[in-house]
Amino acid sequence: xxxxxxxxxxxxxxxxxxxxxxxxxxxxxxxxxxxxxxxxxxxxxxxxxxxxxxxxxxxxxxxxxxxxxxxxxxxxxxxxxxxxxxxxxxxxxxxxxxxxxxxxxxxxxxxxxxxxxxxxxxxxxxxxxxxxxxxxxxxxxxxxxxxxxxxxxxxxxxxxxxxxxxxxxxxxxxxxxxxxxxxxxxxxxxxxxxxxxxxxxxxxxxxxxxxxxxxxxxxxxxxxxxxxxxxxxxxxxxxxxxxxxxxxxxxxxxxxxxxxxxxxxxxxxxxxxxxxxxxxxxxxxxxxxxxxxxxxxxxxxxxxxxxxxxxxxxxxxxxxxxxxxxxxxxxxxxxxxxxxxxxxxxxxxxxxxxxxxxxxxxxxxxxxxxxxxxxxxxxxxxxxxxxxxxxxxxxxxxxxxxxxxxxxxxxxxxxxxxxxxxxxxxxxxxxxxxxxxxxxxxxxxxxxxxxxxxxxxxxxxxxxxxxxxxxxxxxxxxxxxxxxxxxxxxxxxxxxxxxxxxxxxxxxxxxxxxxxxxxxxxxxxxxxxxxxxxxxxxxxxxxxxxxxxxxxxxxxxxxxxxxxxxxxxxxxxxxxxxxxxxxxxxxxxxxxxxxxxxxxxxxx
Numbered sequence: 281x282x283x284x285x286x287x288x289x290x291x292x293x294x295x296x297x298x299x300x301x302x303x304x305x306x307x308x309x310x311x312x313x314x315x316x317x318x319x320x321x322x323x324x325x326x327x328x329x330x331x332x333x334x335x336x337x338x339x340x341x342x343x344x345x346x347x348x349x350x351x352x353x354x355x356x357x358x359x360x361x362x363x364x365x366x367x368x369x370x371x372x373x374x375x376x377x378x379x380x381x382x383x384x385x386x387x388x389x390x391x392x393x394x395x396x397x398x399x400x401x402x403x404x405x406x407x408x409x410x411x412x413x414x415x416x417x418x419x420x421x422x423x424x425x426x427x428x429x430x431x432x433x434x435x436x437x438x439x440x441x442x443x444x445x446x447x448x449x450x451x452x453x454x455x456x457x458x459x460x461x462x463x464x465x466x467x468x469x470x471x472x473x474x475x476x477x478x479x480x481x482x483x484x485x486x487x488x489x490x491x492x493x494x495x496x497x498x499x500x501x502x503x504x505x506x507x508x509x510x511x512x513x514x515x516x517x518x519x520x521x522x523x524x525x526x527x528x529x530x531x532x533x534x535x536x537x538x539x540x541x542x543x544x545x546x547x548x549x550x551x552x553x554x555x556x557x558x559x560x561x562x563x564x565x566x567x568x569x570x571x572x573x574x575x576x577x578x579x580x581x582x583x584x585x586x587x588x589x590x591x592x593x594x595x596x597x598x599x600x601x602x603x604x605x606x607x608x609x610x611x612x613x614x615x616x617x618x619x620x621x622x623x624x625x626x627x628x629x630x631x632x633x634x635x636x637x638x639x640x641x642x643x644x645x646x647x648x649x650x651x652x653x654x655x656x657x658x659x660x661x662x663x664x665x666x667x668x669x670x671x672x673x674x675x676x677x678x679x680x681x682x683x684x685x686x687x688x689x690x691x692x693x694x695x696x697x698x699x700x701x702x703x704x705x706x707x708x709x710x711x712x713x714x715x716x717x718x719x720x721x722x723x724x725x726x727x728x729x730x731x732x733x734x735x736x737x738x739x740x741x742x743x744x745x746x747x748x749x750x751x752x753x754x755x756x757x758x759x760x761x762x763x764x765x766x767x768x769x770x771x772x773x774x775x776x777x778x779x780x781x782x783x784x785x786x787x788x789x790x791x792x793x794x795x796x797x798x799x800x801x802x803x804x805x806x807x808x809x810x811x812x813x814x815x816x817x818x819x820x821x822x823x824x825x826x827x828x829x830x831x832x833x834x835x836x837x838x839x840x841x842x843x844x845x846x847x848x849x850x851x852x853x854x855x856x857x858x859x860x861x862x863x864x865x866x867x868x869x870x871x872x873x874x875x876x877x878x879x880x881x882x883x884x
Contacts, residue, residue, distance in 0.1 A: 365383070413455075474510075478541070501514060562606060
């Protein structure tokens with residue numbers, strides 16, 4: 281067994297300072313350092329770290345440093361398309377477009393990008409098909425508050441152009457009718473024998489240190505004929521990595537999302553199964569035009585608020601207004617019936633009109649029966665209010681778990697299959713079975729997931745997707761009501777590669793870096809009172825920390841301890857003052873002698 285390279289170098293220095301500790305008699309030893317050939321894994325880790333450095337420098341605006349890091353990756357692995365593309369981007373950032381084109385061309389030759397979406401018409405008869413571009417969700421609602429979407433004119437230009445190529449005989453219109461009746465007239469006037477509804481819920485290009493440049497597009501899609509629903513509302517998601525620069529990124533990711541809508545859902549079937557007659561059913565129109573549902577929801581919420589304050593007649597007016605928008609809406613019908621029954625009960629309880637009367641207001645001096653009615657009406661309002669408040673609280677809370685009232689609004693979700701980090705980290709913290717509960721957006725997307733010990737109300741772990749690529753990449757662990765650890769997957773490999781641990785005061789206590797995803801850190805930084813106090817490293821890649829450095833207030837090494845043979849015991853201890861070596865102790869001379877012998881053996 282040959283000694284690790286770092287160990288052989290250390291021995292050479294150790295012999296100069298403490299030769300008497302190595303042998304009983306002086307002797308001259310000639311060592312010829314032999315540099316081992318790097319393995320494929322060594323090259324992969326080196327390139328990965330240089331790319332991470334280059335992205336960090338680019339994010340900080342240090343383009344020259346980013347270029348140097350990217351070039352080092354390209355020099356070591358010229359066949360790595362990621363490195364070529366990152367270098368091209370940094371050159372573009374510096375205004376060196378001609379040099380960037382060379383690296384783009386090299387990257388495309390090494391890793392050819394998928395062909396662009398086809399411009400050929402789909403093999404279906406699209407005459408009579410109406411494609412509806414419906415308005416994006418209101419910016420103030422639960423979905424719109426978190427979404428990043430393109431400008432409506434940009435969205436319309438991209439989608440209209442693509443639809444014109446793929447469904448050339450279809451009519452593409454932007455429409456947002458105010459009611460079911462207007463929606464029905466809109467489609468009938470256009471002679472639609474089938475309809476597809478598209479809404480852009482997300483559409484943006486961004487950057488993250490984990491993924492570099494990326495593009496995201498979410499399209500809500502529904503389709504129907506005059507007689508039935510074909511594709512209920514669903515969301516098609518598309519993510520691209522290393523997209524082209526500038527406006528081309530958004531055009532490409534939107535085009536690919538639309539292509540998935542056309543090829544991976546049943547919307548094209550509406551053309552083949554379309555009907556030439558029949559009245560468009562209200563459920564289909566609600567799905568095609570989500571704005572109708574939002575308007576109905578506004579009136580229903582107004583009516584519920586009026587019910588909660590005893591203004592029963594006014595609540596009935598709100599529910600009737602909702603039914604003018606959608607005469608068949610089941611919630612509006614149910615609430616109107618409830619308002620009318622409540623008013624009838626109030627009048628029966630007080631035939632003289634003291635509590636009901638023509639105005640239809642319930643007095644606040646309630647009988648027991650009236651109080652029961654009012655409390656039942658308020659319960660549902662409280663539930664919805666609590667859910668809305670919980671969404672706000674959970675979106676902001678990080679250092680502490682959400683309060684009990686927010687936890688109560690979470691809904692159960694199935695645990696991800698191994699080796700998913702979330703369940704694994706939660707089970708480690710709990711040392712037993714766990715369950716997951718999630719906060720959902722209005723469109724059914726999971727916003728945040730929490731892990732609990734089975735039956736517990738205290739979260740163990742919070743899981744998030746910070747980059748929007750559909751994969752969790754951040755986990756926050758809690759203990760006794762405080763954050764005690766933060767896990768991040770910055771390299772996008774599906775496992776945490778950075779761990780930050782916190783002390784009881786909430787300050788950083790340690791940072792662990794795992795570059796090769798083996799769940800054992802190669803470097804560990806420890807902090808005391810907010811300052812870096814020590815560092816430990818795995819210098820030979822065997823998964824065990826073998827070099828330990830204590831630092832002074834200036835960040836300089838005070839003491840270095842090293843385990844040369846991997847037995848878990850310190851073999852060499854070096855002391856420093858003002859950054860200079862002052863002494864070195866060899867704890868076990870036999871270890872040094874054996875390493876010397878191993879280093880002298882010829883390579884096999």
